[in-house]
Amino acid sequence: MTEPAEQPYALATIRGDGSAEITIQGRTQELGAPTVEQARASVVSYLAHRARPLGVPIHVVVDDPEGQFVLVVNPDGSLGETFTSEPDHDTIPPGGHRGEPVDGEPDAPSAPAVEPSTTGPGTPTPSAPEPGTPDPTRVADPASAWGPPGQREAPAAAGPAPVAETVPATAAALVQAPPATVPQPAADPAPVPAHPVSGGWSSSPPAGHDPRPGWDGAGRQAQQLQQPGGWPQQPPGAPAPAGPAQPAEGWPADPSATMTRRQMRESFLKAEQTEAPASTGLRGMLARVGVRVQPSEAERAERADIHAVSQHWPGVRTIAVVNGKGGAGKTPTTALLSATFARYSGAATIAWDNNETRGTLGWRTEQGKHDATVLDLIPRTAELLDPGARAGDISHFVHHQAADKYDVLRSNPNLLSSEQRISGEDVDAIHDVLGRYYRLIFVDSGNDESASHWLRMIDKADQLVVPTIAKPEHAEAGALLLEALTRRGGRSADLAQRAVVVVSQAREKDVNPSAAEIARGFEGWVSEVVTIPYDRAMVENVLRYDALAPATRRAWLRAAAAVARRL
The missing domain is CATH 3.40.50.300 (P-loop containing nucleotide triphosphate hydrolases)
Structure with missing residues (x-):
């Protein structure tokens, strides 16, 4: 069993005037293009450029004029699968936090790592379960899978082991995914819980992340919704196409040609403004005698x-x-x-x-x-x-x-x-x-x-x-x-x-x-x-x-x- 490679996360904002902003690992890069389509190409090209030395894809939450969704940008510039990004606040137990036990209840068992699933030519695609038989790709509710409180051993069951948490995301809407590489399982009404991180997305996948493209940490396939921008919708149970995932309509198939060398590097010039010390009232008096004091809110409003x-x-x-x-x-x-x-x-x-x-x-x-x-x-x-x-x-x-x-x-x-x-x-x-x-x-x-x-x-x-x-x-x-x-x-x-x-x-x-x-x-x-x-x-x-x-x-x-x- 192998550990999935660390995958960084990024945030991207594309505006209607063609300007764009990318934040990755705490650093922000501004991009510009004449049109929204060219701005999309620049965003994909820039993230592919950043992904190459890492050797892993970059998950990016995109705020686009067409909507808000999540992409996976591969080092070669192609776009991978997307995943659901609807937060689920109901999964937080009363008085506790997501992934933490409630007072008086035993700790949940840690989840084992999940082997990546591969699909391609020569590899048979799993078929949907027969009616009335358990679905091996579907994970039962963790509470029922592990039994009543105090039971520390999981009962024997087919399929992958349950996990403690599902993959988190903070996008505001469910995300349309390209054609999935596995069959559509039975619908699960439980949405994917959120994973807010102060200051942006974390630089590695959150706990419980299932490395299979398009799947969350609980083994549920990401929901597919038709989004503005022409994302194709895969019928349930349809076979997945071979080869790399195709980009959504409006996104470039080969964005590398649209990025200039100037856009691929971060500028040495940083737009930093230093606030002048207070100049009025008691704070201003202290500033005049050498004590650097920030201005009050009233003085800031007057300056504005x-x-x-x-x-x-x-x-x-x-x-x-x-x-x-x-x-x-x-x-x-x-x-x-x-x-x-x-x-x-x-x-x-x-x-x-x-x-x-x-x-x-x-x-x-x-x-x-x-x-x-x-x-x-x-x-x-x-x-x-x-x-x-x-x-x-x-x-x-x-x-x-x-x-x-x-x-x-x-x-x-x-x-x-x-x-x-x-x-x-x-x-x-x-x-x-x-x-x-x-x-x-x-x-x-x-x-x-x-x-x-x-x-x-x-x-x-x-x-x-x-x-x-x-x-x-x-x-x-x-x-x-x-x-x-x-x-x-x-x-x-x-x-x-x-x-x-x-x-x-x-x-x-x-x-x-x-x-x-x-x-x-x-x-x-x-x-x-x-x-x-x-x-x-x-x-x-x-x-x-x-x-x-x-x-x-x-x-x-x-x-x-x-x-x-x-x-």
Whole structure:
């Protein structure tokens, strides 16, 4: 009787874009291919390359767009049998662990090794047992095979000895196997128990593993289920074909030609990121005096938000700030989100007042050395878009915020709306100009949701922000707007679904309802809701980021990160 050769296990993930990841013996290798089929070929070729010096096949659990299953990759690149991978939690005795006796019961006898079964030309294939006769390939339940507790000798019986455990696996679904080399025995309802190993699969077959391809440790043949990807199903009792097992449909017959030398070796470059020590609070104080302390969870969350806001996206991004009711907080939201992005990302950022009914963004921000508004820019759009225009030419029409690092394109609140009508075509021209000189465009909108310039702004937007103060009428106006955009369908509905809602506590003593209560009403049907605490600096005339309290600045950073993650 011989011991089966040690067979390593691997995990492989194949993604729909052709990328793949293989983990074997604790080491991970990234692969890439133009298609899923070529990625499969690369995975098989890489595992065959790793199996050759070992001289044994590698069992691999594959997570593929077609499903999850298990393969055996031979050193020559061919695919061997697969086995069932459905965990059976019912086989764990109460109070004990799989393969361990329950308190008060004697130890189960150890299982003898099982001789490998060979099948090929000239070797007769065992036939199914006659009805009414014991099946020599089927192992009885271990409890009945070994008798009642205390009996240490097995009764005489034909066929292989029972084993203590069956072959384990952790795949999420039963696996389709290629044609088996033995007949299909009678169905056994007991599934194969699982064998979870911390950190992945173990490097050798678990205890009780039956080396016969397609069989588990209890002598039961692996179940055959039709899986996506074209695995053939072998009828019960059909003879097995001679020669090596054939690969499943979609997997290469000869994958070695698809692997490059570069893919066959592991890179010397490891992507390791060292976390910076704590910088705030008591932990930060200890770090500054030489004691290296990890940051707290709150500091890690703040770093993650800063990283999200600091990104530079390819192309221009437009964020529309919308609510049909005046006084909902659109102007403070526009100004403070612009300031947060400009400070952390360094990207050229502009806040545009797309409001023909006395928009107040110009009143709530610093004025430059001129009094130009959007009405002065519209007649000059062709000049600003001319190839000969220079980067500084836009400064004649916008007002720079010295401390907060963004610019403002004002409307003229001193004119009646009838005197400053802006059409959809004007919005197109303004957006084209701003997109040439800025990377981030925040648009403060008016209250007329039917106006052509308002609708055209929605068409230009990449992300919606719906501000509201903690008052039911303002929150209801924001909710009705989102419902109307959803009914509009298409891109408008997508923007409504991905919207970020910002709820501000506008008055210190006005806490019924609170911002948190209003926020809970929006949860579940927008992408994220962020609350802003009351801050007197937000109700004063000019909005400045540095004037806010630390808690308020942190809340605006959280709101900006929520927007950034959806750009």
